[in-house]
Amino acid sequence: MAAVDSCLREHLSSEVALVSQVSEYIISSGGKRLRPALLLLAARACDYRGPHAPVLAAVVELIHTATLLHDDVVDESALRRGRATANAMFGNAASVLVGDFLYSRSFQMMVTVDNMRILRIISDATNVIAEGEVLQLLNCGNADLDESRYLEVIRRKTAKLFEAAMRIGGVLGGAGAATEEALANYGVHVGTAFQLIDDVLDYSGEHADIGKNLGDDLAEGKATLPLIRAMQVAKPGDAALLRRAIVEARIDEFGPVMEIIRGTDAIAYARACAGEEAQLASAQLAHLGSSKYRDALLELALFAVERTH
Secondary structure, X not given: OHHHHHHHHHHOOOOOHHHHHHHHXXXXXXXXXXXXXXXXXXXXXXXXXXXXXXXXXXXXXXXXXXXXXXXXXXXXXXXEOOEEOHHHHHOXXXXXXXXXXXXXXXXXXXXXXXXXXXXXXXXXXXXXXXXXXXXXXXXXXXXXXXXXXXXXXXXXXXXXHHHHHHHHXXXXXXXXXXXXXXHHHHHHHHHHHHHHHHHHHHHHOOHHHHOXXXXXXXXXXXXXXXXXXXXXXXXXXXXXXXXXXXXXXXXXXXXXXXXXXXXXXXXXXXXXXXXXXXXXXXXXHHHOOOOHHHHHHHHHHHXXXXXXX
């Protein structure tokens, strides 16, 4: 991970001062680095010890960071990881353009590895993520969004990069087709569990822990699983209030919405769904031999569900 951080800082330098300033602000903001960690662990679990893993792990983190920059502009977010977002600090235009720089720099870095298979995995994943972002935008204010369509957005927007990171680790390690597919499936399930808990924390977390404003999802008109479940099981009058809050993006209704959610099994249901995803992820690791890297992947699946931030 130290090599990944070194690689990130080396490749974020630019003759344009604002690019370096915004990039450094984002990269140093205390992210979990889960996606690069997954790539490194998958590669080591498949006995890869070469120089390409830290570079590709840095590429994955740059793509993730670029999506965050663009996300925060679209969502008009003011807080992330307990700090002001880049768009709040430097403006929307700078955030969008530096996000573009991070995408282009990540592609410059990945071609140095000179592996067409890996290029295809990353470029395909980046495209799917972009589609997921647009799909989420189209679903804002949609109180009729069901669980299956909600999960489709998660698979595209969040889980796809987890999947790509794990698959790349397998490719670097020369894993067989079955093992590579199992690693990729692990990524899908862990990424899904991770996002489910993110959505849970928006209605049950503590501001100081999660590093963003509670109710951000509601303020953006996003029908996440806690809301979807609550609308299914709440009394008709309460369900109508939830629908109105989503359609009108009523953050001023956050208090009543929280009361309704807490009066149902919505939070427990969403946590249980995340737990199922983590179990499915862990089951995929049966394809790997015993190692401390496999053990760490098992721990990460557990962390994705039990975290409070």
